[in-house]
Amino acid sequence: AQKVTQAQTEISVVEKEDVTLDCVYETRDTTYYLFWYKQPPSGELVFLIRRNSFDEQNEISGRYSWNFQKSTSSFNFTITASQVVDSAVYFCALSRYISGGYNKLIFGAGTRLAVHP
Amino acid sequence: DVKVTQSSRYLVKRTGEKVFLECVQDMDHENMFWYRQDPGLGLRLIYFSYDVKMKEKGDIPEGYSVSREKKERFSLILESASTNQTSMYLCASSSGSSGNTIYFGEGSWLTVV
Numbered sequence: 001a002q003k004v005t006q007a008q009t010e011i012s013v014v015e016k017e018d019v020t021l022d023c024v025y026e027t028r029d030t031t032y033y034l035f036w037y038k039q040p041p042s043g044e045l046v047f048l049i050r051r052n053s054f055d056e057q058n059e060i061s062g063r064y065s066w067n068f069q070k071s072t073s074s075f076n077f078t079i080t081a082s083q084v085v086d087s088a089v090y091f092c093a094l095s096r097y098i099s100g101g102y103n104k105l106i107f108g109a110g111t112r113l114a115v116h117p
Numbered sequence: 118d119v120k121v122t123q124s125s126r127y128l129v130k131r132t133g134e135k136v137f138l139e140c141v142q143d144m145d146h147e148n149m150f151w152y153r154q155d156p157g158l159g160l161r162l163i164y165f166s167y168d169v170k171m172k173e174k175g176d177i178p179e180g181y182s183v184s185r186e187k188k189e190r191f192s193l194i195l196e197s198a199s200t201n202q203t204s205m206y207l208c209a210s211s212s213g214s215s216g217n218t219i220y221f222g223e224g225s226w227l228t229v230v
Contacts, residue, residue, distance in 0.1 A: 009157075035218070035219075037221070042223065043126075043205065043207075043223050043224035043226070044221060044222065044223040044224060045207065045209075045221035046221075047218050047219075047220060047221075050218050091159065091160065095219075104150075104162065104165065104175075105160075105162075105219055107159040107160040107161075108159055109157060109158065109159040110159055
């Protein structure tokens with residue numbers, strides 16, 4: 001069975017702190033994709049990153065960075081020097097690779113991040 | 118930029134009413150999805166479609182149906198709304214290949230009273 005676990009329900013930090021959001025996944029597939037989405041109060045899910053199972057390189061995009069470790073089935077997300085605008089619910093998701101077919105996302109329950117001034 | 122547009126942001130409906138949630142995407146995507154989001158449960162897939170007039174049940178299809186008459190449009194139908202269908206509904210789309218990014222609309226907040 002496929003599953004995504006985000007154990008942190010809510011995190012509260014003060015602006016400029018670094019914060020890491022954890023994501024642990026379960027799958028028996030050898031080919032799969034992992035995603036992070038941000039959901040601000042407006043409701044729309046904003047795509048942040050996609051990583052395939054064969055690419056374990058960490059990625060940095062501005063203040064955001066992602067650490068993908070297949071050995072621990074984790075795909076953690078770090079925000080450096082957090083800002084109030086980072087306040088949102090963040091979702092980790094797993095997509096199964098089906099040759100020539102559709103993709104279906106399995107979401108974690110989400111982590112609500114509150115960044116205070 | 119990919120644009121997924123949901124026609125209604127906020128709806129209040131009465132129990133037993135038939136409810137239509139409309140979704141349009143402008144990127145010629147083959148796949149379209151309807152998710153439901155509830156606190157503590159994350160997003161759960163209701164139905165998806167990988168082609169015009171094609172549909173597949175997701176994880177929680179009971180009480181819902183869908184329609185895809187045109188490639189760009191995917192409708193979610195609540196035949197007889199019930200209070201336990203009060204939720205946030207999110208439409209999404211993606212191109213055909215597995216692993217491609219799924220893009221979401223802004224969501225529709227439905228309250229059934």
